[in-house]
Amino acid sequence: MLSLSQRLDELPLTREHWRIVLLAGIGWMFDAMDVGLVAFVLVSLGRDWNLSRPELGLVASAGFLGMFLGALLAGRLADRYGRRTMFLANLLLYSLGTALCALAWNFPSLILFRFLTGIGLGGELPVAAALVSEFAPARHRGRMLVILESFWAYGWILAAVIGLLVVPQLPSWGWRVAFLIGALPALTAAYLRRQLPESPRYLDIAGRHTEAVAVLRRFEQAASMPPAEVTTTPAPPHPSFAQQFRALWSRQLLRRTVMLWLLWFGIVFAYYGVFTWLPSLLVERGLTVARSFTYVFITTLAQIPGYFSAAYLVDRWGRKPTLVTYLLGSALSAWLLGNAGTAPILVLWGCALSFFNLGAWGVVYTYTPELYPTTLRGFGSGAAASFGRIAGIIAPYLTPWLLTSGGFSQPAVFALFMAVFAVIAADVLLLGEETRGRPLEHVSPTPAQLAR
Template sequence: MSQELTRNQRLDRLPVTGKHRRLLLGSGIGWALDAMDVGLISFIMAALAVHWGLTPTQTSWLGSVGFVGMALGATFGGLLADRIGRRQVFAITLLVYGLATGASALATGLGVLIALRFIVGIGLGAELPVASTLVSEFAPRRIRGRMVVLLEAFWAVGWIAAAMIGAFVVTADDNGWRWALALGMVPTLYAIYVRKGLPESVRFLEDKGRHEEAEQVVSSFEAQVDPAELERLDAAEHDHLRLAPREDFEDATSIWERRLRRRTAGLWIVWFCVNLSYYGAFIWIPSLLVADGFSLVRSFQFTLIITLAQLPGYAVAAWLIEVWGRRSTLATFLLGSAASALFFGTASTELTIIVAGCLLSFFNLGAWGALYAIGPELYPSPVRGAGTGAAAGFGRIASIIAPLVVPPILAFGGSIALFGLFSAAFLVAAGAALTLPEQRGKVLDA
């Protein structure tokens, strides 16, 4: 009976197998390495402000230039993934930013370091939407959103690793930041595994007419399920296909055509506002704590504690996304982020700083998980990489702006004005999230 179903439907009806778990872990490790690299720059900014005597403006450019690269990488990485494959782009981007990060450890001046951070950003920006698209296209339909949120949870693992490196390596001596960047070369080696160990997207292979390869990939997943169980799943899938809502956009050629433009606009607004608030806050938190009079070591320890709250945020989002749905979960976590940002802006004691920071981590990173889950589901296979990549690329414009606007806003209105801006951006994102279609349980491809 399985031959009556398309390959995509055969993947959709499977339970979670060992190959699914290996795909999630393999993609997640790459995701965590990305997060570690992004997180490290926040600690290096604070350290170099002390060791090199950087001005707030110079520090801002060091934080922003990587996001310029990420904007370009996200946009063109998604387009490239639709042309040469998700797995290929995943491996290439790991190689690019791993080598550039390692080279950054040898930088002798701010100009060289900024140039290398731009190259790092290109690799980072291209990798993130490609990895989420790959996992989304393999995940069983019943837990597709949950698997993408679990992938996003590896971001917290990487950021925690960055916080630990910041607390124990960057602060070790004046050259600690160089050793921290040297550790960023790990993705270079991991790229070899990605190229050989992860499967290529079946949807991509079919779009390119590589049907024999696509069949081999699907069969390898089915081989891990008992044949009698497959028969039962086939019958259940046929029943589901008769009743399930679906979207037939297989002939779509642009993310801005009439049927898709509203969701594209809504997704871009969410990406922009979340990037503005997240990177404006978290890239600067270590430096803001130092400016408030805390020592470098103490501020890094606070940041590590705050970062740990990301993990339960992802866990709750992963559960709710299949219970409430994508849209409601995303909007709820964005509203929680808005309230937490206001709380952090008014926090003045060690206890309130930590509590407010933990709440901001919890809600903001839960929102990120839901956002990455909903993005690939909004588009059909031929433009899925382009859709997720373009949204991420547009969002990176905000991440470029965010570190640059922090110093003048702090000078003008202090922390209350700064985190009030971030809170307002989260509220706008929540409104935009409610305009997106709910995709839970829908059949995405024929």
């Protein structure tokens, strides 16, 4: 008799699998829209409130401080109360925070509301990745997760459209209207609550076996397969925070945790160090606000083929080769972007960086939840993402500081980002392990093995 997890892995891809990707992707898209809106409103906000570049950096960093806390808390809560529950809670929280940003009356209130928004954003992404990974058949898991991550590009495109059509037209109020639009995801919460099922793997280890089998039956029916008798998993005791944290650094998981934490720190640092400030850096090169937003919109479109090429390769080449290739492509593109002398060349290498960097992000979100067992998947993924958000706090503030007080030129700053991409590529190459096509239960040690 098969286990529930084995039965899930042997099912073919069905419309139900893609519906899960779509529903989780809606939340993912709105996450990206919120992050992208910050990049597009910084110029308008700085002029409206007469803020310095370091102060604008604090606006971005406050959100990442919230993301640090949100990823850590939501990952643990998702292991305790469910992936679906925390996905919806985070969606509502960051929608509320974004709406409050539109009503901010001074700089400190905006910082507070960006922090609140960040808590919801930080919790949403690792929980959504864990949710989709636990529905995905092993042989298709990479493709499903990279396509989930591709919704990030659609969110940035929405942010760019808002930046182009709203912010320049309303010089003093455009940033407030942009944040109000960013609060619209709250309207989708009721629909998602009805349509999005809980992870059957989570339900199984939580002792909710009847519910787990009911979700399995839904997917069997979609695949036109007869219901199979499955064994269920005895529910393990709920570990404490300290027990979960120690498990991450156990002999069996130490190498994975070190590799993932370094990877997350580096990719978050480079991504947000570049893209949070890209519209502002283009304005400093003499472009108008509208023209800079247009160029960023064009580079954002390059994210889409980056994601889909990675989705094609991740289940063919494997996680490690695909991720290392895209990180090295990001390193080269960052250096060339920093040394671009004309607008067309700048757009060309900006598109290349978007292509490779976001393709790499797709693999990161595939790879991370695969490396931890179900009992630790939410917490382990959230902890890695949370550590990465420390870099997200630093990078938006460090970039303007290097360009002003630090005396760095733009090419020197982009050379720094190139070096970061190269280091984390080496990290994955040396410490990573391949997971392509392997059932989740075969990738990681069991709770009993971790307890030894």
